[in-house]
Amino acid sequence: MLSIYNTLTKRKEEFRPINPPFVNMYVCGPTVYDYFHIGNARSFIMADVIRRYLELKGYRVKYVMNLTDVDDKIIKKSIQENKEAKVVSENYIDAFFEDIKKLKIKQADIYPKATEHMEDIVKLIEELEEKHFAYNVGGNVFYDVSKFKDYGKLSGKKIDELESGSRIEINEEKNNPLDFSLWKKAKPGEPSWNSPWGEGRPGWHIECSAMSCKHLGKTFDIHAGGNDLIFPHHENEIAQSEAANGKKFVNYWIHFGFLNINDEKMSKSLGNFFTARDILKKYSAEAIRMSFIQTHYAGPLNFSEELLSSSGKGLEKLKNLASKISEGSVINKEGGITPAFEFKRYEDNFTSAMDDDFNSPQAAAVIFDFVRDVNKTIAENNNISNEFFLQVKGFLEKTAVGVLGILDFSEEKTSSSGELENSLIDFLINLRIEAKKEKNFLLSDKIRDGLKELGITLQDSKDKTSYKKIST
């Protein structure tokens, strides 16, 4: 039984989809005004892990991630770079897809764009206006927070307490400082769309209400995003959607903890800002994913190079086992013994870890236990059958590859860059074996060291020498 911590109820709850086996899930995507940063990457990766796990459990997940392509920051960037807003957003949308692919994040089913849902957005605002939740002040349309009884139910805030806070910007046009924009009147030169209130563009929160309901229904199962979106963004989404539809908007709200640098929030002004793109130049997707997976998704994560390299090191164990069992001589042989091994126990442990609010650190620990015990079994038994290795592979494919995305068997094969290269390595290995037979260790070590400098590590075992290419 899967339980999920629901921000709305502040409790772990049993997960019951509205219409099993189907699960509708919406994750707040990027505003495409820049390359996304490593903090965004954490949310995207953890949402990806959740989605993959739901799929492993047999759910048919419809996964929607919006792309916010109308926004103040995009407009600002377009002015700075003297480009059309559309050019800016399209450029970063392309970059977004490149980066998530590199991070081994599964594609969403739909990536709705705000600019392509203007009709839906306008319609939703009209509905809010009809139901007297919205008011128009000379082309600027605002949501009237005082009309929505449940305002604050997600974030635990109370309207009167919020009002007393002095940090809310005073806007003469608003009835109440907490009211927020549904439709912004166009300023000269800004991208704009036609509407019953004149030329303008949608406010930030309305697109998510319009697009999620359009693609997933008026009430859907899971809505996820970063912690900082709880207020006001998700609070406002609830206010808009529930006011317009008269129905509960979302059953389970999942929020991701922040990624910090030196225990501080990452921000451009502090100069501790890293794009996912830059980190990927130095570290593999698997190492990045691993470093996130080893912390629970909801907690804070202090990000550092040390963390990445320590996770990367740990991953080596997994990769070594994966390449060991993928070797043709191991996997294709006939006969042999199949040692007793409780595969089911590890699967159960993995599942119960993930069932407990997606406890990925625990799940990773199960995989490490598994790897250790498999290695032990391999060391203790000669002549192990193909059957055993296939089961090992099956477990890893389901968990480390399929759910966590920290291992990739297909890479093992494709990383060998060419027939010629491989034959040359085999030739040198054979040469070295001969040298070893003649106890010419000077030569054999020279070959080993030479290959190591080229990024090829040799490993001697009793009957043969295998090699591994290092790709940082």
Next chain:
RNA sequence: GGCGCUGUAGCCAAGUGGUCUAAGGCGAAGGUCUGCAAAACCUUUAUUCGUCGGUUCGAAUCCGACCGGCGCCUCCA
């Protein structure tokens, strides 16, 4: 001020009433294997869970106070 998160070994981190004399990863030390390495395995590395009280037969886990860190309340994953 309000709301929320958080304090577990050298570092990262799970565990939220008994199976905890606390998982897993990194690091460190010793060992097995090896010509030497590498890989792998084994052993050691928190009698203790921010501090002080309380509840309980029993607490890292519940309650209270205190100390510290972070975030949200304004755009932000």
